[in-house]
Every structure is written in structure tokens, then in C-alpha cells.
Amino acid sequence: MKLLVICQYYYPEPFRITDICESLVRKGHDVTVLTGLPNYPEGIVVKEYRKGKKRTELINGVKVIRNFEIGRGSGKYRLFMNYLSFTLSASFKTLLLKEKFDRILVYQLSPVTMSIPAIIYKKKYQTKILLYCLDLWPASLSAGGIRENSIVYKPFLKMSKWIYNSVDAIAVTSCMFKDYFKTTFEMDIDQIDYLPQYAEDVYLEVEENREHNRFHFVFAGNIGDMQSVETIIKAAHLLREYQEIVFHIIGDGSKLEECQLLSQALTLPNVIFYGRRPITEMPKFYSMADAMLITLKNNQVISYTLPGKVQSYMAARKPIIGAINGETSRVIKEANCGFCCPAEDEKELANMILKFCQSHEKEWMGENSYAYYTKHFRKENFLSSLESSIFKLGG
Template sequence: MKLLVVCQYYYPEPFRITDICETLVNRGHEITILTGLPNYPDGIVPNDYKKRKKRYEIINGVKVIRCFEYGRGKSKIGLFANYFSFSISGTIKALFLKEKFDAVFVNQLSPIMMSLPAIAYKYKFNIKILLYCLDLWPASLAAGGIKSGSFVHNIFLLISRWIYNSVDSILITSSMFNDYFINILNINSVKITHLPQYAEDIFIPKNQIHNKKNNYKYNFVFAGNIGEMQSVDTIIYAANELRNNENVIIHLVGDGSKLNDCKLLISELNLSNVRLHGRKAVEDMPKFYDMADAMLITLKSNEILSMTLPGKVQSYMAAGKPIIGAINGETKTIINEANCGMICDAEDYISLSKLILEFINSSNKLQMGLNAVEYYKSNYNKEMFIEKLENELLRLEE
């Protein structure tokens, strides 16, 4: 299959779409991705990509076409400039593409406007679009502080409704997205299918899972974006509750808009039981997973956010790690169903600290990790994901 992929983010940015594209190439498909200039998460475009450099590349068999965009920076104005610059430049680039593809695949994170180049290409060549919804719009805006019903929210509600209705098929990462599409966005004529994310092979341990040998120090690891939505301050406040327990060390691995705020909070609380490791390359992450006795997950207490299933859940499970978190909705349901961790309500740092102590004293730690692996294999493994994605793409040609 000859496929055009549209996503604002791609390698060297740490998103799963890179692995998806390279896997499809290895399975015999011809893949071209229309993407932006790398700048996530630090918000700065590297010099290697400025002044029209590296606009066309071939990376591990994937043809990469890069469109102009402003670096997202650290402000909301910079973020919106980033969003709109890609959607405009990408749409212009799509209209001037001469090559014809069998279908278009949109890997839709934030913003929803990253889908516009795909729609422009669809109307030019009269081909179909499969959209994979990872961030629900305009719900993501509401979770970020723009109130539902406000002028800005209503504008993006109209834009989002039009974009979702303009594609031919939609894949959703969380089963809870379905109600929002039907009841809020009024998407009734587009086929919607549930396809949860998978974890890259690098997270799957090569050795059998064993009980912890050192029964003194316990390492708890949060890995991923440290932003407004992730509520990492909940973990830091929980660490403060545990400050006198020498058995507990908490590791934060990642970067994001709230990293500096977290540093300040750790300093203000004078915590010695929290380690900040910063952003690490994907290939460096397994060593942090390996050292973890359990992985941590948090999100803000928000009705819309509770619908999401963060991609780190699959990575945590694939690594065979118990999951401890303060999170609501879909994630809480999945972890309880898998019986692979301990979960309390979002933003409840006191309960989170108690769960960490309960985990340390539990005799069920090994079984939680084994349960995580089994649930991952049955529900989220990569082979299942790629086969289902291929089938959905091939249906577009029917």
C-alpha cells in the first residue's frame, strides 16, 4: 500500500508514530509522512532543521517531508503559533504534492488542525482518510483551561466537528471517546473503531520477571511528559508525605512545561527523596523501567481527561511493572481490570502516599507485574495493533 501519513510530530520527537511508520515499511508498505520541524518538548527548532535544511529525508525507509512551523516555545501564544503555522504550511504543501497515494492516515494528537493537510489532499485527489484520535478535541482545550461554552471553545468545537466529519473512518485510543464523538460532536456518519495504543518492543524485558532482591530501597518511577495535564505535583506532594521513610525514592524522568515548577516545588519542600532525571532518549528508557519496583501515573481531576488512556500505560504493562497512580476514568478501570496495580482518585496525594506504603508491604508485587504483562499481551500487543491498522487502511480502498 502506498500511504501518506500526516502528523505534526515525528522523529527525533518522541512519538509512537515513528515506530508505526517504520513497522509499516518493514511489512512492505510505501510510507511518506508530511510532518513539521522537530521542537517537542523543549519548544526550540534545532539548527539542523532551520533555514530550509532537512526538508526532505529518508529515515529507515520512510520518506519524510517537513513543513515550516514555529517552535512551540513556553507560552500559550507560542503554542498557538506552532499549531497554526504547521496547519497552514502543511495544507499548502499538501495541495502542491503531485504524487498520488492509496489513502491518507492522520495520527491526530494536539492540535486537531494538524489534520487539515490531509483533508486538503483528500479533496485534491478524491481519496479516503483514516484518522487515529489520540487527543480528543475540543475537549483537550477545555482540560487546558479554556472553558466549555466559551467563545474560543465554541469556535474549536465547530472546527473539530467539521474535521472529524470530513474523514472517512476514525480510530479511538480510549473506548470512552465514543460517547463524546456521538453525543457532543454529533459524529454519526463516520465509522468509529476502538484501537488502543501499543508499546514499542524496546520496553519489553528480555529476561523473566523476578521478585526484588533488595528489600530495603524501593524505586518508584514516573516517565513521560511533565505538563499541566499530568499533575506531577501530586507525586511530589505524596513524596513530601513520605519524606521520613528512607525506603522510598521517587524518580521523575521526562521534560515538559511544568518541569521548572516541579523543580521549584521540590526545592520549597526541601525534598531529598525525589530524583529529577530530565528528558531521555527512548533507547535509554528501559534502564529506568528496569530499576523501578513500580511505575507511577497521574492526571488532573477532569471529566474529559478521565476519558483518555495515556500511552505510558501500555509501556508500563509491557515492561511487567506494577502501576501505582492517582487517576480517574478509563485508566483506573483498566488497571483495576488487569489487577496490575493500585489506584486512587486523581490529585489525591495523601491516598497516593498511602498506596506506595501499601505496595511496599504487599506480598503481591510480583503477581501485579505478571498480570500487567498478560493483560498487555491479550489487549495491546504490537502485532495486534498493526494488523488491525492495516485492515482499517485496506478497507479505505474498497
């Protein structure tokens, strides 16, 4: 099958879409990706992609077409320009594309407007679209502080409704996303497939390398406003007298410096920051972890999300301790793989960490975590379901 994939983000940016496309190529599909210029999460376009360089590439069998975009920077204005510039340039590119594809896959993160080039191509060639929704829009705007009655939110509400109703099928990463589509857009949720993310293969290679006289808790992933990593820092402050408890923060993002400054202000020797590390190094950090940490803001819309790190944590056979609401809390409890408390509750998070340290069921939690992963989140199952969703679109 000749497949056109549209996503604003692609390698060397750290998103699963790269692995998905390369896996589809290995399964015999012809895959072309329409994407932007690498600039996530730093916000600055990578040097070798500036000034019109490397606009087309062949990466592990995937044909990659790069479109102009303004680096996301650090402020809301630059982020808006980043979203707009990709949408416009990629839309123009689809008008010029002469190659015909059998299907279109939109890997929809933020912004939802990255789907517009797909709709333009569809109208040109009557090619059907599967939209894989990882970020809800315009809910992501309200989660970011934009009021639902604002002049910014309302146009995006109409645009999002148009986009979601213009594609031929939708798959979602969280069961709770279906509720949002039903209540916000009055869509038939029976036509929406549940397709949770998977963990990349590197997380299946983790070996145990833990100290017996200390407890190591690891957070790995984006450190932005939504992730509420400061909740971990505040919990570490409450546990500062327990010298055997150490927190490891791996990742980068818009809130990294703020979290580092908070840790310094609280003079916390039990918190270590590592910055962003390549995925090949992650097994080293996972191997030393007694448990993995996950946090999100206390926000109803955000609680619908099941972050991809949950699958990675489970694939690595790790217990999970979360200060998080909604879908992730449901999964942790259903899997019996750790403890969970309300989002942004640093006191209860600290209590759960102490409870975990005193528990005699750590190994059992880790095995439950992996068992749940193999049943619900295996890569082979994901690819099979994705292919099925694409094929059943019809001609």
C-alpha cells in the same frame, strides 16, 4: 500500498508515529510522512532543521517531508502560532503534491487542525482518510483551561465537528472517546474502531535489577500541566520519613522546572529528577522500579484518555500505581495490576504506596500487568488492526 501519513510530530520527537511508519515500511508499504520541524517538547526548533535545512529526508525507509512551523515556545500565544503555522504550511504543501497515494492516515494528536491538510488532499484526489484520534478536540482546550462558552472554544467546536465528519473512518485509543463523539458530535460510534496504543519493543527487554531493602517508584513521560506530576511530589513529601521509599521522575515538559522547585522548597531527598532521556536508556530505569506511577489532572475530559505509558509499564511487567480517573483507572482495576485512587489526591496516593510496600503480591501484580498487555496491547495486534482499518476504507 502507497500511504500518506500526516502528523505534526515525527522523529526526533518522541512519538510512536515514527515506529508505526517504520513498521509499516517493514511490512512492505510505501510510506510518506508530511510533518513539521522538530521542536517538541523543548519548544525550540532543532538547530539542523532551521533556515530551510533538511526539508526532505529518508529515515529507515520512510520518506519524510518537513513543513515550516514556529517553535511552540512556552506560552499560549507561541503554542497557537505553532499550531497555525504548521496547518497553513502543510495545507499549502498538499496543494502542490503531485504524487498520488492509495490512502491517508492522520495520526491526530493536538491540534486537531493537523488533519486539515489531509482533507485538502482528499478533495484534490478523492483519497480516503483514516483518522487515528489520540487527543480529543475541542475537549483538549477545555482541559487546558479555556471555557466552553468562550470565543476561542466555540469556533474550534465547529471546526472539530467538520474535521471529524470529513474523514472516512476514525479509530480511537480509548473506549471512552466513543462516548465523547456520541454526546458532543452525535456521531455513530458503531463506525468508530477501538485501537489502543502499544508499547515499543524496548520495553519488552527490561530485566529485574531491584534493591531488596528499598522501594523505587518511577514516573516516566511528559511533565506538563495535564500530567499532574506535582501530585507525586506532594505524596513524596507525606512519605519523607520513610527513607527506604524513593521516587524517580524521568521526562521533560512545561512543568518540569515547577516540579523541581516544589521538591526543593519541600527539601525532599527522596525525589530524583533525571530530565528527558533517550528511549534506549529507559530499560535501565524500568529495571530498578518496584512499581510505575501514573497521574493526571482531575478533569472529566482528561479522564477519557489512556496515556501511552500505561502500555509501556505493562510491557515491562511492572505494577502500576495511579492517581487517575476514568479509562486508566478502569484498565488498572480490570488488569488487577496495581492500585488506583482519585486524581490529584496526594494523601491517598501516599497511602497506596505504603500499601504496596507492605503487599506480598507485587510479583503477581507485575505478571498480571504483562498478561493484560499481551492480550490487549501487543504491537503485532495493533499493526494488524491498523492495516485492516486502512484497507477496509475501500478504493
